[in-house]
Amino acid sequence: MPRRNRGPRTFLGRLPLPERTFVAQALRTETVGGIVLLVAAVVALAWANSPLRSSYDQVRDFHFGVPALGLDLSVAHWTADGLLTIFFFVAGAELKRELVVGELRDPRAATVPVVAAVCGMAVPALLYGIVATSGGGTWNGWAVPMATDIAFALGVLAVIDTHLPSALRAFLLTLAIVDDLGAIIVIALFYTASIHVPALIGAVLALGLFFHLHDQRRVHGWYWYLPLALVIWGLTYASGIHATVAGVAMGLLLRVAKDGKAGRRPAEHIAHLVRPVSAGVAVPLFALFAAGVSLSGDTLKAVVTSPEPLGVALGLCVGKVLGVFGGTYLAIRFTRAQLGPGLALADVLALATLAGIGFTVSLLIGELSYPAPAEQEHIKAAVLLGSLTAALMACVLLRLRNNKYRRLYEAENMDADADGIPDVYQLDNATQKQHNPAPKAPNPDRPPHSGGPDNDPSQAHG
Numbered sequence: 001m002p003r004r005n006r007g008p009r010t011f012l013g014r015l016p017l018p019e020r021t022f023v024a025q026a027l028r029t030e031t032v033g034g035i036v037l038l039v040a041a042v043v044a045l046a047w048a049n050s051p052l053r054s055s056y057d058q059v060r061d062f063h064f065g066v067p068a069l070g071l072d073l074s075v076a077h078w079t080a081d082g083l084l085t086i087f088f089f090v091a092g093a094e095l096k097r098e099l100v101v102g103e104l105r106d107p108r109a110a111t112v113p114v115v116a117a118v119c120g121m122a123v124p125a126l127l128y129g130i131v132a133t134s135g136g137g138t139w140n141g142w143a144v145p146m147a148t149d150i151a152f153a154l155g156v157l158a159v160i161d162t163h164l165p166s167a168l169r170a171f172l173l174t175l176a177i178v179d180d181l182g183a184i185i186v187i188a189l190f191y192t193a194s195i196h197v198p199a200l201i202g203a204v205l206a207l208g209l210f211f212h213l214h215d216q217r218r219v220h221g222w223y224w225y226l227p228l229a230l231v232i233w234g235l236t237y238a239s240g241i242h243a244t245v246a247g248v249a250m251g252l253l254l255r256v257a258k259d260g261k262a263g264r265r266p267a268e269h270i271a272h273l274v275r276p277v278s279a280g281v282a283v284p285l286f287a288l289f290a291a292g293v294s295l296s297g298d299t300l301k302a303v304v305t306s307p308e309p310l311g312v313a314l315g316l317c318v319g320k321v322l323g324v325f326g327g328t329y330l331a332i333r334f335t336r337a338q339l340g341p342g343l344a345l346a347d348v349l350a351l352a353t354l355a356g357i358g359f360t361v362s363l364l365i366g367e368l369s370y371p372a373p374a375e376q377e378h379i380k381a382a383v384l385l386g387s388l389t390a391a392l393m394a395c396v397l398l399r400l401r402n403n404k405y406r407r408l409y410e411a412e413n414m415d416a417d418a419d420g421i422p423d424v425y426q427l428d429n430a431t432q433k434q435h436n437p438a439p440k441a442p443n444p445d446r447p448p449h450s451g452g453p454d455n456d457p458s459q460a461h462g
Helices: 019-046 051-061 075-100 107-134 150-160 166-190 197-216 221-241 245-252 264-291 296-307 305-333 345-354 359-369 373-400 402-413 423-435
Strands: 063-066 071-074
Touching: 019 051, 019 150, 019 166, 019 264, 019 359, 051 075, 071 150, 071 264, 071 423, 075 166, 075 221, 075 245, 075 264, 075 359, 075 423, 107 166, 107 305, 150 166, 150 345, 150 359, 150 373, 166 245, 197 245, 197 423, 221 245, 264 305, 264 359, 296 305, 296 373, 305 345, 305 359, 305 373, 345 373, 373 402
Parallel strands: none
Antiparallel strands: 063 071
């Protein structure tokens, strides 16, 4: 049987309605969280550069916890190792959904965003290494400029009031999901000094119990899973592996198949419930106690003159742009994909620039890469400078295209009959029915197997 030519795939085309609805709901919460994140970052900078700097340091360094369990941690430590676990849990759940029913389930559809995301991690790391080592620095911070902060990026979009089409927003979300996976792999592999084997075995066994209760026994009720999640987190922390890895692991174990009783996907439902806590509480609190760096002349001078901070800043605002745009262009070229109607490579460039905002995860990896307070201060300032530069460049590029985006957005959301379904999807369905009419009912007077191989069941799969 001759192989059917499926033709070129459309990249950044219109999303299926269920996928569009899911992306809109997810990004709505992230957008609100992004605005809260921006406010938290501004408060942290204002507090840390005011006469009340000493009170900021006292609150950030205040210790509490359970010393007997090795959990007497500072406020900053709790937000980094504890609250960010919630953020990575949501990232793990989103990744699981994308791999099973989302855009990453089809290798052909996933090629462009995955290549773009991988290049968007590799090029900033390489650029950092070139800049840092050529100036006499080290490779210590190579992973700092790798990540994209989806919440911060969406907060910027909300501030500049751009009407980004859903396909571009979905692409940005996919980039961030793959980036988060890359970040957690880097944290697990390169920032684990030693492993306490009994605690690691305990964490694995607890994860097995989590999977058994959730996937095999279909046990419901948060009161089962919250204590178990705390045990998994504690054992992971005690094992020497960064505790945020526990969040991703639990997110990846969530079931995506629809629940027979409720008719909803547990991974989607749980992520929907937890996302407001992640975007509105966990990430802003981390930013509040991680972004409070001095903006003195000496600090800013160190960013642009010291090789490692300069490598971080350039990795975000230059390397990320080159990586995401270059990876996207090459993937489109070699897969012969076509851009969606009304979109151009200029839109990919604007999105690649927006991806250079690497706030949250970059600050976390910066803390892990440079434990010394002075070095950490300079690296954090570099993250802020690089992310701010990328945000400003993205604002200019996106505003230049905003009239085009507004027309696409309005056409995509028009609902003249107010039935809750955008008209463009109803038009697509009507066109599909016109080109693929329903099959005619069989003639009862005609023998069922007369007339050659088309009516012969033995030839049905020929």
